[in-house]
Amino acid sequence: SHVLTQPPSVSVAPGQTASLTCGGSIVGSKSVHWYQQKPGQAPVLVVFDDSDRPSGIPERFSGSNSGKTATLTISRVEAGDEADYYCQVWDTDDDQWLFGGGTKLTV
């Protein structure tokens, strides 16, 4: 079965740019979606289909997918962006969702 690999933690200073990666052999051939989760809260979709943003998500959040790595980029990072971020794909071969292990973003 496929695995999505995320770095456990990323630290960034306020106002800087954070790049969170999601790697795996399945990544390049599937759409990657990203969720933000703050402690005690449900996940919030921040990027879908590699690079699209749901309504209400700031333009500071952007995504890309190339080769075997997808990247969530958060520009002009704010204290309120501190959270866990999970990448997710739909493995259509096994018809199930796969999640990465999550990255804790510290601001």
Added chain:
Amino acid sequence: EVQLVESGGDSVQTGGSLRLSCVASGFSFSGNWMHWVRQVPGKGMVWVSRVNSDGRSTNYADSVKGRFTISRDNAKSTLYLQMNSLRAEDTAVYYCARETPGTGFSEYWGQGTLVTVSS
């Protein structure tokens, strides 16, 4: 406003059973696929199961196959997860999530319900 409200979480002994519910409102429940995703507190999210719009197609993670059953009642706008033969490793917060059919992601999640399995 789209709302998903889970209930049914409880503390149960190993080998026991539990049924979770997720009541949906604010959208056409019967037109959407629904998922259960679980998360051990402090750990990552893990997909559990999916049911299609009419309930006829389901799929499960290997870890719960044969023990859990996902179902839905479109007349009641409610999603269910029947969990049998519970194990300690099933302890987690269980979230229901809505998927617009075929998109592969969820824009709407419930707040979760905690299931604790112990001996």
